[in-house]
Amino acid sequence: MMRITVCLLAIIRAFVGSAATAQPFVDPRSETDAAFHMDKGLETGSHDPACYDTKLVSTGGPAPHSPSTLAVRWVGVSNFELAYEGKIILLDAYIDRGSNFPPLGFAAADMKKADVILIGHAHFDHMSDAASIGIRTGAIVVGAPITTEKLRTQSVPESQIRTVTGRGGEKLQFNGFTVEPILALHGEPDKHITEVMEKAVNSLVPQPTPAQRAEEKAIEERGTSDPRVITEGTIAYLITLDDGFRIIYRDSGGRITDYEKAAMAKLPGVDLALVAVSADYLNRLTEQQALEYMRLYRPEVYMPAHHDAAYSGHTPLWRATEPIFQALKDANPRLITVSREYREPVCFDTRINIARGQGH
Numbered sequence: 001m002m003r004i005t006v007c008l009l010a011i012i013r014a015f016v017g018s019a020a021t022a023q024p025f026v027d028p029r030s031e032t033d034a035a036f037h038m039d040k041g042l043e044t045g046s047h048d049p050a051c052y053d054t055k056l057v058s059t060g061g062p063a064p065h066s067p068s069t070l071a072v073r074w075v076g077v078s079n080f081e082l083a084y085e086g087k088i089i090l091l092d093a094y095i096d097r098g099s100n101f102p103p104l105g106f107a108a109a110d111m112k113k114a115d116v117i118l119i120g121h122a123h124f125d126h127m128s129d130a131a132s133i134g135i136r137t138g139a140i141v142v143g144a145p146i147t148t149e150k151l152r153t154q155s156v157p158e159s160q161i162r163t164v165t166g167r168g169g170e171k172l173q174f175n176g177f178t179v180e181p182i183l184a185l186h187g188e189p190d191k192h193i194t195e196v197m198e199k200a201v202n203s204l205v206p207q208p209t210p211a212q213r214a215e216e217k218a219i220e221e222r223g224t225s226d227p228r229v230i231t232e233g234t235i236a237y238l239i240t241l242d243d244g245f246r247i248i249y250r251d252s253g254g255r256i257t258d259y260e261k262a263a264m265a266k267l268p269g270v271d272l273a274l275v276a277v278s279a280d281y282l283n284r285l286t287e288q289q290a291l292e293y294m295r296l297y298r299p300e301v302y303m304p305a306h307h308d309a310a311y312s313g314h315t316p317l318w319r320a321t322e323p324i325f326q327a328l329k330d331a332n333p334r335l336i337t338v339s340r341e342y343r344e345p346v347c348f349d350t351r352i353n354i355a356r357g358q359g360h
């Protein structure tokens with residue numbers, strides 16, 4: 001009986017494995033965007049393992065075959081990996097989060113390849129592994145002055161550091177894409193709400209052990225809690241790929257700034273928004289902040305970030321994304337919302353994009 005069960009399991013595994021790699025990937029826009037139906041070739045036909053494999057490209061997973069395929073993986077808090085045209089862009093770097101957190105399935109030390117690391121701000125839960133990954137991969141690391149000050153204390157070579165203020169005129173040119181830093185604002189959740197909620201949650205969950213506190217402290221020390229992070233250290237990044245596909249990345253759920261408004265005034269919208277859910281706990285407030293981003297960035301596709309974050313730096317408390325998706329779609333029924341689990345890729349055919357007059 002045991003042997004039959006094992007045998008059956010092997011057959012099922014083989015079948016599931018081959019079925020998974022035998023399908024072309026599905027761009028999340030393909031069901032509603034007419035451009036995909038005019039040219040079948042755009043369904044990105046190749047049976048690309050890069051769009052199924054849960055191994056990050058930076059940790060040795062397959063890179064997309066086609067130069068027009070963008071593979072996006074969310075890996076906790078505001079970390080993303082973007083793989084495009086043989087390049088790897090990491091957004092934030094908080095990978096080794098400690099034993100209180102669910103595992104991501106890999107460690108910072110496994111990340112051996114990266115070309116550019118964009119750090120949204122210098123709190124530890126956004127940059128604690130930026131220095132080690134930067135040093136190991138040789139990637140260019142980009143951040144606000146307070147972020148790069150911190151990188152310098154962790155021995156990142158000066159030649160890899162790019163300091164930006166986000167106040168305009170700083171477009172960075174890379175092989176295959178450009179990056180425009182935009183001064184944003186860190187989230188400032190209502191203190192009354194956070195105090196009440198954190199006190200309540202803290203009274204219900206086990207407190208960290210001394211060993212866990214020591215572990216947390218070591219991680220926290222690789223970032224900074226300098227108050228300047230809030231107003232002059234939080235950078236949104238507008239990434240424009242060679243063929244015009246635009247991505248906005250914002251790693252903290254604060255109010256939008258005049259710099260963001262000025263940057264977006266020049267554009268009809270972005271193809272993909274990777275934006276943090278605000279830390280306000282209450283759905284009504286997280287929805288309001290997401291609506292503000294949607295109206296400003298006018299994305300085709302919205303992917304949330306920061307929704308598995310911790311309260312007070314300890315046990316994670318996930319923020320619900322469904323009420324946010326509902327509120328966004330009530331305001332804009334054509335919006336596409338996507339949220340996957342850790343490491344699951346979402347692939348886009350970047351030949352279809354707003355800059356070429358496609359989308360809505």
Ligand SMILES: [Zn+2]
Nearest residue numbers: 121123186252
């Ligand atoms: Zn922060």
